[in-house]
Amino acid sequence: MPPKKIKYESKIEQLPSNKIYLNINQMEKGDYELNIINQNKLIKKTTFKKK
Numbered sequence: 001m002p003p004k005k006i007k008y009e010s011k012i013e014q015l016p017s018n019k020i021y022l023n024i025n026q027m028e029k030g031d032y033e034l035n036i037i038n039q040n041k042l043i044k045k046t047t048f049k050k051k
Helices: none
Strands: 030-038 041-050
Touching: none
Parallel strands: none
Antiparallel strands: 030 041
């Protein structure tokens, strides 16, 4: 049975710049899916693996 997927969500009042950083140091090893959403519409979906 594959491990449970955990959903992380964060809300920021105002972005400091036009760049977004994803720090994966504290994440467990495994496969992840990143969804970028604008006005409830998916605009980019990508996957990555932390080894």
